[in-house]
Amino acid sequence: xxxxxxxxxxxxxxxxxxxxxxxxxxxxxxxxxxxxxxxxxxxxxxxxxxxxxxxxxxxxxxxxxxxxxxxxxxxxxxxxxxxxxxxxx
Amino acid sequence: xxxxxxxxxxxxxxxxxxxxxxxxxxxxxxxxxxxxxxxxxxxxxxxxxxxxxxxxxxxxxxxxxxxxxxxxxxxxxxxxxxxxxxxxxxxxxxxxxxxxxxxxxxxxxxxxxxxxxxxxxxxxxxxxxxxxxxxxxxxxxxxxxxxxxxxxxxxxxxxxxxxxxxxxxxxxxxxxxxxxxxxxxxxxxxxxxxxxxxxxxxxxxxxxxxxxxxxxxxxxxxxxxxxxxxxxxxxxxxxxxxxxxxxxxxxxxxxxxxxxxxxxxxxxxxxxxxxxxxxxxxxxxxxxxxxxxxxxx
Numbered sequence: 001x002x003x004x005x006x007x008x009x010x011x012x013x014x015x016x017x018x019x020x021x022x023x024x025x026x027x028x029x030x031x032x033x034x035x036x037x038x039x040x041x042x043x044x045x046x047x048x049x050x051x052x053x054x055x056x057x058x059x060x061x062x063x064x065x066x067x068x069x070x071x072x073x074x075x076x077x078x079x080x081x082x083x084x085x086x087x088x089x
Numbered sequence: 090x091x092x093x094x095x096x097x098x099x100x101x102x103x104x105x106x107x108x109x110x111x112x113x114x115x116x117x118x119x120x121x122x123x124x125x126x127x128x129x130x131x132x133x134x135x136x137x138x139x140x141x142x143x144x145x146x147x148x149x150x151x152x153x154x155x156x157x158x159x160x161x162x163x164x165x166x167x168x169x170x171x172x173x174x175x176x177x178x179x180x181x182x183x184x185x186x187x188x189x190x191x192x193x194x195x196x197x198x199x200x201x202x203x204x205x206x207x208x209x210x211x212x213x214x215x216x217x218x219x220x221x222x223x224x225x226x227x228x229x230x231x232x233x234x235x236x237x238x239x240x241x242x243x244x245x246x247x248x249x250x251x252x253x254x255x256x257x258x259x260x261x262x263x264x265x266x267x268x269x270x271x272x273x274x275x276x277x278x279x280x281x282x283x284x285x286x287x288x289x290x291x292x293x294x295x296x297x298x299x300x301x302x303x304x305x306x307x308x309x310x311x312x313x314x315x316x317x318x319x320x321x322x323x324x325x326x327x328x329x330x331x332x333x334x335x336x337x338x339x340x341x342x343x344x345x346x347x348x349x350x351x352x353x354x355x356x357x358x359x360x361x362x363x364x365x366x367x368x369x370x371x372x373x374x375x376x377x378x379x380x381x382x383x384x385x386x
Contacts (some may be wrong), residue, residue, distance in 0.1 A: 014327045014342065014358075015343035015344045015345075015358070016325075016326060016342070016343040016351075016358025017357035018327065018357050018358060020325065020327050022327065022331070048332075048386060050332060050335050051328070062328065062331075064331050064332070064334070064335055065335060066331070066335045068331055070325075070327055070328065
């Protein structure tokens, strides 16, 4: 059974007032991860073919074709894992 | 103790910690809106009560160069010691501690092609000789003589610099940093500075081509080194950094470990491009090409 760790290489907290969280997908699984996300989340905007602005369960976030995603206003790791599980698995 | 608002967290946090332990007052000097040091405020806040004035030689956010020689003179006139954070200057320009007449100057290996986890603290020998060791262990001691009557060991410190190098040192790090220093010296620090100034001038000119970019900090090449902080209208600095990442261009985003300076700039964070000896004008062209894509968003 697949887990978040099958897709996620690492999670980085950004420094800055924004307190964003960057999720880095495993290189070999990034296309699959993005495809799964696109099946479940709503695309609000596609910028320059590189940035996808998405919403899912009231959470807006951005996914980059390089295999990274920025989530905003995430309270803690549990909340992030819950969203990632819903998006990826 | 006096520091400025443009300091890297590494030149704020340790002083805040130790001020609470030792009970001294830590004061902050202002920075102008363009990120340059407010010399009048720094000099006004230096007084006979000041024991140490501490200032970065070059800001790691804006590249702004501080006239530490001038500040050292005023510090000494007030009987204070002058400590300089040279982490951003030593790797990028010629630095002569004797000419600057600073009492201490620190810099890091990882900022100058060397290994992580090692750095240098220069100190005037006569001051270091008066100082007590801050760590105990092997190498920093010359004699540990047990006195049976007193049930006590009498100790004689080793000479400077070993007095401050307790325990087994980071030998591999020191060798690596030594090679990095040799490498840079072989290039010549004047040439390093000239190369970075040329790239900075070219980049600043070319960044003007983008309508959505705001450059922060001083623009004059005489006032700054090769660091350009910027923001892009409508995007967070992390979005900007990830956008560049798509093209294989790495820039830094966030506070750059200098939150107080971002408070002065009234910014939540910033993106930062920077240069070193290995960067080229072709890379700047590529950087600007990507930067201009923001205009289409």
